[in-house]
Amino acid sequence: MNYPVWYLPEVGGGMLMAIIAITHVFISHFAVGGGLYLVATEYKARRDNDFQMLEFVKKHSKFFMLVSMVYGGVTGVGIWFTIGLIQPDATADLIHTFVFGWAAEWVWFLVEIVALLVYYYKFDSMDEGDHLRVGLIYFVAAWLSLFLINGIIGFMLTPGEWLTDGNFWSGFFNPTFWPSLWFRFAVSTLLAGVFAFFTTIFISSAKFRHKMTRYSSLWCLGSMAVVIPTGYWYLKVLPSATQEIFSISPTIANSVKVGAFSTAAFIVLVTLFTLWKPAWHNMVSALLVAICALSMMGSFEWIREAGRRPFVVNNYRYSNGIPLARVNELNQGFLANSKWSLVGEINSDNLTQAGEELFKFQCYACHTLDGFNNDIRVRTATSSFNAMVKYLDKIHDRRPFMPPFVGTAMEKKALAAYLVGTLHGKEVTVEPHNHAINLGQHLLDEECTSCHGSDIVKDWAQGMTLDQVKQGLLSLSTIDASMDDYAGSVSELEALASFILGIPPANVGRPVESVDGAAQFNDECTMCHDAQTCFDWAVDKTSNEISEGLLHLSQISSSMDDFAGTKAELEAMTEFIKKEAKGGTQ
Amino acid sequence: MSLVPTPEVLPIARGYFDGLLLLTFPLHLLLMNAMIGAMALALWAHWCKTPVSERLAYQLAKILPLLIAFTINFGVPPLLFTQVIFGHYLYSSSIIMGVYWLSVIPVLLIMYYGAYLYDFKFWNFGRRGLPILALSGVLMLAIGFIFTNNMTLMINTEAWQEYFSHSGGLFLNLADATLVPRYLHMMVGALAVGGLAVAVLSRLWQQKDAEVAALAMTSGMRLFFYATCVQVVLGVWFLLALPANVMMLFMGQQFIATLLFIVALVLVVSVLLTAWKKRLGRCAWLTVTLLYVMSFMRAVVREGYLNQHVVEQTVATQHDYSPLMLFVVTLVIGLALIAWMVKATLLCREH
DSSP: OOOOHHHOOTOOHHHHHHHHHHHHHHHHHHHHHHHHHHHHHHHHHHHHTTHHHHHHHHHHHHHHIIIIIIIIIIHHHHHHHHHHOOOHHHHHHHHHHHHHHHHHHHHHHHHHHHHHHHHHHHTTTTTTTHHHHHHHHHHHHHHHHHHHHHHHHHHHHOTHHHHHOOOOHHHHHHHTEEEEEEEEHHHHHHHHHHHHHHHHTTTEEEEEEEEHHHHHHHHHHHHHHHHHHHHHHHHHHHHHHHHHHHHHOHHHHHHHHHHHHHHHHHHHHIIIIIIOOOGOHHHHHHHHHHHHHHHHHHHHHHHHHTTTTTTETTTTTTSSSSSSGHHHHTTTTTGGGGGTTSSOOOOSSSSSHHHHHHHIIIIITTOOOOSSBBBBBTTTTOOHHHHHHHHHHHHHHHHHHSSSOOOOOOHHHHIIIIIIIIIOOOOOOSSSOOOOHHHHHHHHHHTTTTTHHHEEEEHHHHHHHHHHHHHHHHTHHHHOTTTTOSOOOOOHHHHHHHHTTTGGGGGTOOOOOOOHHHHHHHHTTTTTSSSHHHHHHHTTTTTHHHHHHHHHEEEETTTTTOOOSSEEEEEEHHHHHHHHHHHHHH | OSSSOOOOOBSSSSHHHHHHHHHHHHHHHHHHHHHHHHHHHHHHHHOOHHHHHHHHHHHHHHHHHHHHHHHHHHHHHHHHHHHHHHEEEEEHHHTTTTTHHHHEEEEEEEEHHHHHHHHHHHHHHHHGGEEEEEEEHHHHHHHHHHHHHHHHHHHHHGGGGGGOOOOOOOOOOTTTHHHHHHHHHHHHHHHHHHHHHHHHHHHHHTOOOOHHHHHHHHHHHHHHHHHHHHHHHHHHHEEEOOOOHHGGGGGTTTTHHHHHHHHHHHHHHHHHHHTTTTOOOHHHHHHHHHHHHHHHHHHHHHHHHHHHHOOOOOOOOOOOHHHHHHHHHHHHHHHHHHHHHHHHHHHHHHH
């Protein structure tokens, strides 16, 4: 839109970000906790005159420098490069909002480098007190780096008051700032122990190796005791919308499982191999512990990133870069307002090309094409063209973690044509089909649902007679001054009121086209799952049970809406499912 | 419709960011030049096989990872302030050459670890360490080439049309007439200033190993002198390669640009004279000044290009200077801590 899209359909931006970000986050947290580990262990060694321990600290500081300063420093710049490539709009938000926060973070990065170089290269020659002070300066600088970056990362998930006042400090000290800071700090000291396990392997004296392995395991387990409550605190302060996303997003559900399993495995491995039996500790156990820690950290970061969905900056910018404030404007013509689109106006010759452009600008931020992550070809395999158009209409309602489609009705059809026609070779009919839509439903969609959900209308009408509903529609301004009184024809009023009350169209004297159960089924169901799943569910059910089931789909899965069509549509679809279910099992 | 994206609102007046960019970018350049010069001289010294040159190569091997660390670190502020003012150009060009731009990161990692390997295993590897250093050197030059590509592409907005046939990020700005002279100007200039930096560093080794210090001094100054002579030719090439409207800014069309050009010419003659007379201190200060003047001229070139595609950049109506104060206070504290650590290091060195 505002920026070009770096289009690598098989790879996807998310995968690039995950590869660089998760490893960087892992190392950069180690850079904070590891600093405390070094200086605390050196202090202990000097206090106890333990030369073995002092030698260990020196060796560990070399490993620390090569991992945290080189890999951590370079991948930190790498994240910056990556987000600029895959989320330029959001990067610009972060840079312009927090430019002096970033600049201050650079100062601490510089202090860290100087301190670490002095700490390592002057380990033997510097005055003991000064050397400890240099170590302490390193740790404080690293912690302050975390302090600053934590405010900026937290802003993306919970921008808080910044959304209304645009103030630097409102965004920085956002609602998740404090729990996130202490959670991350505890994770960093945990990782200090994890990385020390690699250095302890190379200690030649068995007795001292066991001592340092056990010492490092206490760092891990002690930190874990803080990680769990602060993690819980963090979850509790998240906004309800984010918590709702947590409960319905399938990728988050998977990440939660991975995170929980990794945490349990981490505790078991550390307790068994490093605390209880340090003699069993070797490169394999060190690697396993590190993999569990990486997996824990990766799950957390993935969940945090996914929890922002459908936004990249919560309630400000959608994950595909579209600013919330421009949605209405862009609904008048997304491609015409996109600087970097090949297509401006859609015609019959460029329909699918326009659809591909729309895919790039609106879907590709999260979906690959034939790639590993969220492959759009797999996700759209079961859909027909009409089902896709209908799905795009309600995409955000059905899946709140996905942004709404932004653009005109024709652009929506172009995207559907690309997703269904180009990717799957299915039939594309751009002319609107109305076999499943009766006049009442059409009017409700057109007149009411642009401002509020149809549920509100149905709730309002509950218990009312047809005449009362009609009267109410004619005096909508008395319910809310922002609404206009209904001004359609008498027959339209009749159809709308009847639809609201769930009275089949035939009963109100307006002929409708016969309902096609198969088309109805395709439109309603196959976008989210394949047909056979539904037929298998229906195979041993009676027609009444199928109808009841369709009316209460949300009880089967919270991600499904209860069927809300007319009686005739329900009957047609039930009949179709019943018939196919029998055929499907024979 | 112009392809130039709509920029974000600036939090405070643009002048602050211009000032910070012009202040910090030459510092990054100085370190980058020292890094490239140290790399080139280490390669030469190791190649020479004499005991003194080998000891010089070792001293340079020890200092090279530190120069890389500080070059990266001091690259952060100018990249940050560039993104604030020119982010809408830079993000677009970076995306168009996305594969190459992102490849800077793995290439940098290999180069950095290569330098550490060369340092830590210098005596173990002996001459087998040379290919490792050479690889790091080639990667350094490759990173420079990618940066020059992006810096030329971000101001050459006509070339952005290539995106419509290269949306996978596999485009390089090779057709740009300024690319090669600009790249050579940067790299040969880096060799020159890097040579001078090694000559300055030779003073650190004076007491420990006078022979190494003497070799570093002569070879560094020689590299500086000859590379600067080549640089004069490359500078003329680069100037002539610029679009006429940009070049003419330095030829009297814009007062500041012309003044900068004249001052730069005077400084070039001065540094060559002082280098010839082996007046190290004076030559070093004049070179730092020249580097600042050159980077100001670079900013004039960028403005000259972008003036053809002006996109209005608005400033926030309510200026909040408290974040700027956060940065200033942090910088003061940080510099004080660094000063204390340097002092403590020098003290332990004396002891």
